[in-house]
Structures are given as C-alpha cells and as structure tokens.
Amino acid sequence: MAKDFSLMEDSNRSSNPSIHEVSDPSRRTVLRGSAALAALFGGAALSACAGGRPPITGAKLGFSSVPPSTADRVVVPPGYTATVLAAWGDPVGVEGAMPAWKPDASNTAAEQAVQMGMHHDGLQYYPLDGSRRGLLVVNHEYTDDGLLHVGGMQPWTEEKVKKAQASHGVAVLEIELVGNAWRVVRPSRYARRITATTPIALGGPVAGHALAKTAADPAGRTVLGTFANCACGQTPWGTYLAGEENFQDYFATADTPTAAEKRYGLKNKAWYRWDAFDARFDAVRHPNEPHRFGWVVEIDPFDPASTPVKRTALGRAVHEGAWATLTKDGRAVVVSGEDAVFESIYKFVSRDRMQPGGAKANAELLDHGTLYVARFDPDGTGRWLPLVHGQGPLTAANGFADQGEVLVKARQASDALGGTKMDRPEWLTIDAKSGWTYCSLTNNTQRGQAGQPGTDAANPRQRNEMGQIIRWREHGDFDAETFDWNHLLLAGDPANERPEAQGNIRGDAFSSPDTLALDGRGVLWIGCDVSSYALNVGEMARLGNNQLLACDPATGEVRRFLTGPVGCELTGATWTPDGRTMFVDIQHPGEAPRGRNDPANPRRYSNWPDFDPNGRPRAATLVIRKNDGGVIGA
Ligand code: FEO
Ligand code: CA
Ligand code: CA
Numbered sequence: 212m213a214k215d216f217s218l219m220e221d222s223n224r225s226s227n228p229s230i231h232e233v234s235d236p237s238r239r240t241v242l243r244g245s246a247a248l249a250a251l252f253g254g255a256a257l258s259a260c261a262g263g264r265p266p267i268t269g270a271k272l273g274f275s276s277v278p279p280s281t282a283d284r285v286v287v288p289p290g291y292t293a294t295v296l297a298a299w300g301d302p303v304g305v306e307g308a309m310p311a312w313k314p315d316a317s318n319t320a321a322e323q324a325v326q327m328g329m330h331h332d333g334l335q336y337y338p339l340d341g342s343r344r345g346l347l348v349v350n351h352e353y354t355d356d357g358l359l360h361v362g363g364m365q366p367w368t369e370e371k372v373k374k375a376q377a378s379h380g381v382a383v384l385e386i387e388l389v390g391n392a393w394r395v396v397r398p399s400r401y402a403r404r405i406t407a408t409t410p411i412a413l414g415g416p417v418a419g420h421a422l423a424k425t426a427a428d429p430a431g432r433t434v435l436g437t438f439a440n441c442a443c444g445q446t447p448w449g450t451y452l453a454g455e456e457n458f459q460d461y462f463a464t465a466d467t468p469t470a471a472e473k474r475y476g477l478k479n480k481a482w483y484r485w486d487a488f489d490a491r492f493d494a495v496r497h498p499n500e501p502h503r504f505g506w507v508v509e510i511d512p513f514d515p516a517s518t519p520v521k522r523t524a525l526g527r528a529v530h531e532g533a534w535a536t537l538t539k540d541g542r543a544v545v546v547s548g549e550d551a552v553f554e555s556i557y558k559f560v561s562r563d564r565m566q567p568g569g570a571k572a573n574a575e576l577l578d579h580g581t582l583y584v585a586r587f588d589p590d591g592t593g594r595w596l597p598l599v600h601g602q603g604p605l606t607a608a609n610g611f612a613d614q615g616e617v618l619v620k621a622r623q624a625s626d627a628l629g630g631t632k633m634d635r636p637e638w639l640t641i642d643a644k645s646g647w648t649y650c651s652l653t654n655n656t657q658r659g660q661a662g663q664p665g666t667d668a669a670n671p672r673q674r675n676e677m678g679q680i681i682r683w684r685e686h687g688d689f690d691a692e693t694f695d696w697n698h699l700l701l702a703g704d705p706a707n708e709r710p711e712a713q714g715n716i717r718g719d720a721f722s723s724p725d726t727l728a729l730d731g732r733g734v735l736w737i738g739c740d741v742s743s744y745a746l747n748v749g750e751m752a753r754l755g756n757n758q759l760l761a762c763d764p765a766t767g768e769v770r771r772f773l774t775g776p777v778g779c780e781l782t783g784a785t786w787t788p789d790g791r792t793m794f795v796d797i798q799h800p801g802e803a804p805r806g807r808n809d810p811a812n813p814r815r816y817s818n819w820p821d822f823d824p825n826g827r828p829r830a831a832t833l834v835i836r837k838n839d840g841g842v843i844g845a
Pocket of ligand 1: 352441442456531550637725
C-alpha cells in the first residue's frame with residue numbers, strides 16, 4: 212500500500228538511543244556527517260551510474276533493461292509478454308457462484324464476496340501438477356471506496372460497508388496452463404474467498420486471553436475476518452502466511468486514545484468508516500476488538516473448508532507479511548517487519564520441529580516458540596532480543612502481566628528491549644542456500660526531522676525518500692541470537708542533488724523498494740512502491756511509474772524488468788517451479804495522489820487494464836512468459 216501521509220502514523224515515541232553516525236558495516240567503518248555520505252555514495256559505484264548503466268558482468272540477468280515509463284500500461288523487455296490473469300471483480304470460481312464483473316462497480320456485496328477483491332498484493336503459487344496447474348493465493352489489501360461503489364461513499368450505507376469488507380482478505384484460485392496461456396479454472400473445488408467476515412481462529416498464547424475477549428466472542432478464540440493483508444509467505448509445510456498490516460485504520464476510538472491505543476496508531480476516526488454500520492469497529496464500545504488484528508494469519512490453501520488461524524506467538528504488529536524457513540533440525544523460523552516509521556523487525560523460532568504431512572501435521576507449529584526483535588549495532592553485527600515474559604524489562608511491574616500481554620503489546624515490548632527503529636520494513640525474503648535474509652526498508656521521510664529519531668547505522672540517511680535493502684546472516688543456524696549485517700544497496704537516483712537521495716545502485720535507478728522475492732536461480736526481484744503523489748516529481752522526477760527490477764545479489768547489479776501503469780504499485784512475485792512463468796500483481800492503478808478517487812471521474816488517473824470508456828482502473832494479477840518459453844529473467 213502506498214502511504215497517504217495524512218494517515219501515516221508515527222506512534223513510536225519511545226526513547227531508544229539513535230546512533231547519529233553513518234556507517235557502512237560491510238567495510239567496518241564508522242563515519243560522520245557529509246564526509247560519511249560522500250564516502251558512502253561516492254567512489255566506483257556512483258561513477259558507474261553517472262556514466263549510464265555499468266557494464267553487466269553477471270550471467271544471471273539475461274534480459275534487456277526497459278526504460279522508465281509514464282505510460283498507462285505494462286512494459287516488459289523484448290521477448291516477453293505480460294497478460295492479465297485475474298482482476299478485481301473477476302469471479303474466483305466458486306461452484307454455482309460466479310457473478311460477472313460489472314464495469315460500473317454495481318456488483319453487490321454478496322457478489323463481491325465470490326469475486327477477486329480489490330488491490331491485489333502478495334501472492335504465492337502452490338503446485339497441483341508441477342508447473343502446469345496450481346493454486347494461486349492472492350492478498351487483497353485494502354479498498355478505494357471512491358472506485359468500489361456506485362457513487363463512492365455518497366451516501367455511505369450498510370451495503371457499502373459489507374461490500375468493502377467483502378473486497379478485503381485473500382483469494383484462492385485454481386489456474387492451469389493451456390498451450391502457452393494460463394487461465395483460471397472455473398468452477399474449481401479449491402476456489403475460495405476469505406474476507407473481513409470469515410471466521411478465523413486465534414492460535415498461540417493470546418487465544419482465550421482476557422485481552423482477546425469481546426461481547427460477541429466471550430471465549431476470545433474466534434475472530435471475524437482478516438484485512439489489510441499486505442505481503443505473504445509460503446511455509447515449508449505448504450501453508451500461506453498473510454500479514455495484517457495497517458489494521459489501525461479500521462477502528463475508531465475515543466477523542467483521546469489510551470496510551471496503548473496510541474502506540475498502535477488508533478485514532479478517533481476510522482479511515483474506512485466501517486464503524487458507522489458495524490459496531491465492532493467502534494473501539495470505545497469494543498476495546499478488545501483491535502487486539503484481534505495485527506497478526507500473521509496462516510491459511511491452508513489446499514483445503515477450502517479449513518479455518519485460517521491467527522498465529523499470536525508471532526506478535527501483534529503492523530505485519531507487512533511473514534517469511535518462513537527451517538533450522539537444520541527442522542524447527543520453523545519466521546521473520547517479519549512492521550511497515551511503519553521507526554518500527555522493528557522480528558524473528559520467531561518454533562519450539563517444535565516440522566513434521567511430514569503438510570498443514571494438518573503442523574497445525575500448532577507456530578503456536579509455541581520464542582519471538583525476538585532485531586537490534587542492528589553500528590559495528591555490523593546485530594542481536595535478536597527475546598520477547599519473553601519475565602525476562603529483562605518484560606515484567607508485570609512494567610505493564611506486561613503475562614506472555615499474552617507481551618505479544619499483544621509487541622511494540623511496547625520492543626521499545627523496552629531496545630529494538631532498532633527502522634525505515635519502514637516491508638517484504639523480507641530468506642535465501643536458505645546462502646543464509647542471507649533480505650529486507651526492504653521502503654523509505655522514511657521523517658528520519659532525522661525535528662523531534663524524530665536521527666540516523667543510525669542501519670538507517671543512515673536523513674529524510675530518507677529512497678529506501679534501502681538491508682541483509683543479515685546469522686552466526687550459525689537460522690535460530691541464532693546474533694548476526695552480521697550490511698546494506699545490499701541504498702536506493703536512489705545518482706542525478707539527484709541531495710546526497711541522501713543519490714543511492715549507490717549498480718544499475719537502473721529506483722526508489723522505495725517494497726516487494727522482495729528470490730527466484731529459483733537466486734535472483735532478487737524488487738517491486739517498487741513510490742507513493743502516487745511523489746511519482747515523477749522532485750527526487751523521483753526521472754524514475755517514471757513504479758517498476759519491477761531484478762538484482763543479482765552476488766554482484767549487486769540491478770536491471771529494470773517491468774514498468775507499471777499510472778499510479779500503480781508493483782507487488783508480489785511468484786513463479787512456477789520451472790521458472791518459466793512469473794506472476795506479479797499490479798496494485799492500485801490510478802491511485803489518487805492523496806486520498807480516494809472521485810467516483811464522478813473514476814478514470815481520471817488510469818483506466819488500466821480494460822480501457823473501458825465506462826469502466827475504472829482495476830488491480831490485477833499478471834502472468835509473465837518468455838515468448839520462447841524460456842526461464843524468466845535468464
Ligand atoms: Fe502494504 Fe507496507 O505495504
Ligand atoms: Ca509500500
Ligand atoms: Ca507492501
């Protein structure tokens with residue numbers, strides 16, 4: 212989701228120390244002030260960029276770079292074709308319930324509940340028959356109610372709230388390759404929509420906890436729905452992990468929020484206004500309902516009758532997503548970050564080992580274990596600090612009655628422990644072969660501004676418009692408590708005047724990395740999310756629309772692979788096992804620069820992908836194939 216600054220919450224006011232130096236831990240140097248920036252951004256990498264594209268020496272990036280674009284279309288390199296597979300409003304394929312998309316947005320809430328939701332985000336492919344047939348699981352992060360309804364929010368009705376709730380959540384599609392083209396299988400016994408009203412179980416220490424009990428659910432064990440599902444990950448046991456990101460924007464609380472509500476960004480008005488017709492989003496009347504969101508949700512995509520589970524042992528946070536791997540002895544390790552200014556990165560290590568037998572055999576694997584928050588030290592090492600009740604400051608005297616309360620208040624616990632306050636952690640991805648974990652820190656324009664934390668080694672730029680990709684490698688197995696870290700790259704455009712906005716990319720310029728995904732060859736794909744009001748102006752003036760790039764982590768070389776339509780964000784990236792099909796999501800084409808679109812002029816910024824004179828822009832999943840059937844990017 213591209214951030215609207217009017218909504219952006221700076222709720223992290225704790226006083227963890229900031230380091231006020233700029234460092235390049237990979238070189239083990241600590242520098243200060245402008246000399247530091249010159250050293251960081253100067254030298255060979257920058258001169259290579261300034262002279263155009265550096266010579267490509269790696270063999271992994273085997274395609275021609277596409278130029279920046281401001282066109283309202285998708286552009287891919289010569290020899291490739293991108294086609295739309297499933298757009299907002301297309302039926303997912305539930306037997307007997309496949310209502311057609313209506314371009315004037317007149318589909319009902321009930322129809323929307325069996326159609327693709329709005330604003331596709333993370334997605335994952337699960338093979339049913341290798342690389343020819345599989346399930347595609349897609350997050351639908353949020354809604355633009357100016358585009359979603361006839362007349363937008365005027366008037367605002369219960370039916371529109373229900374339609375908005377039905378537009379959120381997750382879709383499961385069955386897809387197959389016929390000839391050289393992918394299609395959605397309709398009907399399919401796997402087809403499913405999970406929405407903001409689907410019953411979801413709470414698992415782990417917060418299940419049944421006093422802080423999770425509500426009038427509608429006195430047991431505190433079953434929540435209606437998931438929403439704000441941004442990024443996602445696939446577990447080694449075959450399930451899907453969806454993050455619940457900006458949940459705070461769905462709840463309205465008192466004019467003066469409690470300290471705990473304020474720390475999670477709740478306000479007296481809810482951006483989505485569901486509270487007007489659904490009382491559980493009124494946090495004054497139902498103060499525990501917000502405790503039931505902000506979790507990682509585990510879904511078994513192969514069983515449409517299964518109940519998704521919110522895994523509370525992973526902590527309550529503005530979870531961008533969650534990414535899993537295994538230790539050598541088979542315990543699960545899940546990393547996640549909070550996409551909010553000055554928030555943290557977390558790691559969970561399970562107590563038990565993964566068992567053979569898929570989702571059912573590992574139904575409680577993520578319910579028992581230890582959660583940590585990351586501290587990045589200026590010497591290029593780091594430490595995982597455990598969020599364990601009774602250890603260190605996490606005691607009843609400090610407001611943490613038990614482990615459940617530590618998890619519900621993971622932000623306060625991280626503050627107490629001294630977790631590093633990052634520049635908005637978005638996607639992570641784990642390279643199990645090399646041991647590197649990568650995380651995009653998309654940007655943080657508040658860094659170093661008046662009253663805000665200053666720079667530190669991991670977040671080295673003031674008014675960070677551009678973002679960076681940080682990576683770390685554990686000291687030992689993935690459950691280690693210490694690690695080494697450095698920056699894979701600092702994003703930017705070398706043509707910018709401000710040193711902090713130039714970056715040190717070896718290759719094509721970009722800003723605001725968000726999606727990160729490794730393909731089977733070890734190429735790191737980077738999806739960008741520059742907010743629409745910042746696109747093509749100021750320090751982004753030469754970068755064009757949002758884009759998808761490929762990076763060879765071994766050389767650091769970056770090449771632009773795809774440019775999206777106007778106002779979109781590039782998100783999600785997943786492949787068939789043979790690497791010959793790539794799926795990517797185009798989110799919010801035509802996003803209004805600030806706020807919602809005008810329902811009277813829904814095509815003002817974009818009309819992609821239909822270009823229907825009576826339609827409106829639609830988020831969509833793209834299929835990308837090489838025309839000769841070869842491996843994508845090779
Ligand atoms: Fe939904 Fe952090 O992007
Ligand atoms: Ca983003
Ligand atoms: Ca994102």
